[in-house]
Amino acid sequence: MSTKPSESWASDPQARALRVEVSSERSLLLPFDHFTFSELTSEGKEQRLRLVFSTHEVVIRGHALRRLETVMQQMELSFISRMPAGSRSLSAEGQPVIVEVIVNENDSPAESDPERTSLN
Numbered sequence: 001m002s003t004k005p006s007e008s009w010a011s012d013p014q015a016r017a018l019r020v021e022v023s024s025e026r027s028l029l030l031p032f033d034h035f036t037f038s039e040l041t042s043e044g045k046e047q048r049l050r051l052v053f054s055t056h057e058v059v060i061r062g063h064a065l066r067r068l069e070t071v072m073q074q075m076e077l078s079f080i081s082r083m084p085a086g087s088r089s090l091s092a093e094g095q096p097v098i099v100e101v102i103v104n105e106n107d108s109p110a111e112s113d114p115e116r117t118s119l120n
Contacts, residue, residue: 008083008098009068011076018051018072020058021081022103030056032075040069046099054106061100068096 017029034054041048047065051058051072060068060080071077083098 007079008081009071009077009096010079011071012078013074013076015076015078018058018077019079020101020103021079022101028056028103030058035072035075038069038072040065052106056106057104059100059102059104060098061102062096062098064094064096065098 015032017031018035019027019029021027030051030053036052036054038052039050041050045063046061047063049060049062049065049069051060058080062083068077068080080098080101082101
């Protein structure tokens with residue numbers, strides 16, 4: 001029986017989008033063409049990596065997230081999901097641990113600007 005923890009992230013140099021698994025019932029693909037910026041912040045031992053796309057914002061909470069930021073900078077981050085609580089203690093020292101993944105939809109321009117009209 002293997003004690004290897006399940007992978008909560010992956011990189012692929014051929015990736016064209018980031019697959020975000022929010023839960024076992026919900027995942028989405030966010031194309032790199034829609035990536036706007038990222039922001040990494042630290043509060044004590046916990047880090048927060050914010051990935052902003054034109055349609056969605058993804059917030060990743062965890063530890064050792066600098067590596068994910070670097071892989072995203074290279075447009076090679078292909079998959080992220082929350083690491084099960086039981087597997088977190090099995091992760092190697094210095095390896096990214098994703099504790100939580102939050103996805104928010106950005107407001108569409110038509111919704112955020114009441115003066116904008118639709119052309120039909």
